[in-house]
Amino acid sequence: MDFNKITIIGIGLIGSSLALALKKQGFSGKMTGVGRNQENLIKAKEMGIIDDYSTSHAEGVIDADLIVLASTVGQFEEIVKNIRDHIKKGAILTDVGSVKAGVIKKIRPLMPEGVSFVGGHPIAGKECSGIHAATADLFNGAKCIITPEEDTDNEALDKVIGVWKKTGAVTAIMSPEEHDLVFAAVSHLPHVVAYALVNAILDVDDNILRHGGRGLKDMTRIALSPTELWRDICSYNRDDILITLRKFSSSITHIINLFEEAEWDTLEKEFTRAKEARQGIEPA
Amino acid sequence: MDFNKITIIGIGLIGSSLALALKKQGFSGKMTGVGRNQENLIKAKEMGIIDDYSTSHAEGVIDADLIVLASTVGQFEEIVKNIRDHIKKGAILTDVGSVKAGVIKKIRPLMPEGVSFVGGHPIAGKECSGIHAATADLFNGAKCIITPEEDTDNEALDKVIGVWKKTGAVTAIMSPEEHDLVFAAVSHLPHVVAYALVNAILDVDDNILRHGGRGLKDMTRIALSPTELWRDICSYNRDDILITLRKFSSSITHIINLFEEAEWDTLEKEFTRAKEARQGIEPA
Numbered sequence: 001m002d003f004n005k006i007t008i009i010g011i012g013l014i015g016s017s018l019a020l021a022l023k024k025q026g027f028s029g030k031m032t033g034v035g036r037n038q039e040n041l042i043k044a045k046e047m048g049i050i051d052d053y054s055t056s057h058a059e060g061v062i063d064a065d066l067i068v069l070a071s072t073v074g075q076f077e078e079i080v081k082n083i084r085d086h087i088k089k090g091a092i093l094t095d096v097g098s099v100k101a102g103v104i105k106k107i108r109p110l111m112p113e114g115v116s117f118v119g120g121h122p123i124a125g126k127e128c129s130g131i132h133a134a135t136a137d138l139f140n141g142a143k144c145i146i147t148p149e150e151d152t153d154n155e156a157l158d159k160v161i162g163v164w165k166k167t168g169a170v171t172a173i174m175s176p177e178e179h180d181l182v183f184a185a186v187s188h189l190p191h192v193v194a195y196a197l198v199n200a201i202l203d204v205d206d207n208i209l210r211h212g213g214r215g216l217k218d219m220t221r222i223a224l225s226p227t228e229l230w231r232d233i234c235s236y237n238r239d240d241i242l243i244t245l246r247k248f249s250s251s252i253t254h255i256i257n258l259f260e261e262a263e264w265d266t267l268e269k270e271f272t273r274a275k276e277a278r279q280g281i282e283p284a
Numbered sequence: 285m286d287f288n289k290i291t292i293i294g295i296g297l298i299g300s301s302l303a304l305a306l307k308k309q310g311f312s313g314k315m316t317g318v319g320r321n322q323e324n325l326i327k328a329k330e331m332g333i334i335d336d337y338s339t340s341h342a343e344g345v346i347d348a349d350l351i352v353l354a355s356t357v358g359q360f361e362e363i364v365k366n367i368r369d370h371i372k373k374g375a376i377l378t379d380v381g382s383v384k385a386g387v388i389k390k391i392r393p394l395m396p397e398g399v400s401f402v403g404g405h406p407i408a409g410k411e412c413s414g415i416h417a418a419t420a421d422l423f424n425g426a427k428c429i430i431t432p433e434e435d436t437d438n439e440a441l442d443k444v445i446g447v448w449k450k451t452g453a454v455t456a457i458m459s460p461e462e463h464d465l466v467f468a469a470v471s472h473l474p475h476v477v478a479y480a481l482v483n484a485i486l487d488v489d490d491n492i493l494r495h496g497g498r499g500l501k502d503m504t505r506i507a508l509s510p511t512e513l514w515r516d517i518c519s520y521n522r523d524d525i526l527i528t529l530r531k532f533s534s535s536i537t538h539i540i541n542l543f544e545e546a547e548w549d550t551l552e553k554e555f556t557r558a559k560e561a562r563q564g565i566e567p568a
Contacts, residue, residue, distance in 0.1 A: 059452050123497040143495070161404050182403040186496040190503050196539055198558035199476055200532035204469040208566055211427070213407045215506040222499040223562045227555040232332040235548045242543050248484035249540060252533050255480055264519050265309060271511040274482035278507045281494055 007064035010071030016134030034060035057082035069095035074232030088112035100176035116156035119147035139170030184240035291307035291348035294355030300418035318344035341366035353379035356514030373398035384460035400440035424452030
């Protein structure tokens with residue numbers, strides 16, 4: 001990693017874990033953390049996650065060779081507005097956001113001359129958030145999607161891929177648009193469904209959720225995720241999530257019809273289709 | 285356990301685990317297994333799960349003091365028809381089915397004089413089925429719902445509760461009707477939703493499921509469950525599952541509307557409602 005200074009904006013689970021992973025892999029330059037919560041930054045410094053911190057976006061990015069946006073995607077536009085006049089020429093800006101096209105559309109017009117942007121999305125996370133959940137191996141073996149556009153600088157692209165490979169992540173390339181539809185389906189939809197499922201059970205009777213077994217707990221674990229983060233993802237990837245929500249709604253309506261018509265053979269075929277596809281993504 | 289002979293009909297995960305648990309807790313009488321697949325029964329005997337077996341329902345229950353229906357609920361009616369003239373007077377019939385009222389309605393008119401029926405439902409299971417997944421501690425710490433009716437014999441009820449306590453299960457009493465609505469909401473609905481979610485993702489693009497991370501895997505793990513079992517549960521608990529599916533469908537429609545109207549504050553409130561309720565059933 002030929003960076004002298006890396007600035008990570010947003011010192012939560014992902015930002016902290018990235019800092020720890022890069023330090024573990026030999027990064028010996030300055031790791032600067034930027035965030036709103038000074039207490040959190042002091043703690044992160046004490047824990048050796050960062051070497052230095054600032055509560056000012058503008059101040060934090062001065063002299064950085066690599067800047068990583070690791071806050072929730074809803075804050076990216078404001079952050080880029082704050083830092084654009086302070087980023088040094090030749091620096092690379094990247095992010096870890098779960099939504100790409102909608103965010104890129106907002107920050108691209110703000111990008112200063114001579115600074116390269118390369119989008120990234122590590123597929124890692126836990127329900128528990130914050131620096132205390134951070135580990136150097138969070139990305140080890142995880143996928144990380146890199147989303148270059150047609151005019152993305154090749155050298156910057158290679159460097160960002162190199163950063164993620166250092167963390168042990170397996171990188172894959174997608175266009176921002178492909179990324180957003182794929183993750184609307186396999187990540188955003190399931191999160192929204194998990195929240196809706198819990199609420200539907202509360203609507204049946206608000207005292208019965210406690211009877212749920214391991215199956216229900218596994219299925220609704222992602223409803224423990226930070227709601228602000230998911231609100232932002234929903235608003236930034238609205239159109240793609242709507243496509244998947246409508247498909248899912250049709251799927252549920254179809255199943256309700258099968259129940260009403262007592263079409264048990266057809267219902268079992270639907271179950272078998274799902275089971276066989278799910279078996280294809282083992283390990284369970 | 286004052287039983288000389290226990291017959292378990294259906295030597296799968298639940299039936300085998302019950303046999304192992306009772307043997308471990310000191311049952312020293314004869315444990316007979318009954319099933320359709322002789323090879324499976326021979327294997328179960330070799331593994332010490334059962335002492336004896338029969339492929340005939342009628343033959344298997346002769347002299348049994350306790351008979352446990354542990355096949356899929358769709359087979360219960362036929363089994364009771366086959367065994368009714370062969371059960372000894374004073375014997376207790378119980379089951380481990382995930383649906384109660386609809387099944388009881390079918391088997392109750394078939395029950396012979398002098399035989400007591402007590403419904404039971406251990407809330408335990410795995411996606412992997414069969415005798416090789418069986419363990420003596422499957423029920424240890426799990427809930428087991430016992431569903432007596434108004435005229436259930438008290439002594440038989442106490443004995444069935446005693447059997448489950450021996451396995452380490454925590455028993456709770458519900459009416460068959462209460463049980464069925466509660467488990468339609470917290471178990472049957474989530475299973476149906478898991479299958480529908482996988483199918484909706486396939487409908488978006490049948491090549492993207494593999495991009496799913498741990499969240500999707502956790503959420504769709506129950507789609508690996510045996511489809512025949514779930515077909516039976518759906519058909520036997522049709523009305524209650526329909527109630528919950530309609531609530532869930534409304535919940536999804538409401539969310540689609542919030543996306544369409546870009547009502548992000550309201551959406552986040554929905555997420556928060558679900559998250560707080562889900563936090564109430566920790567451990568995660």
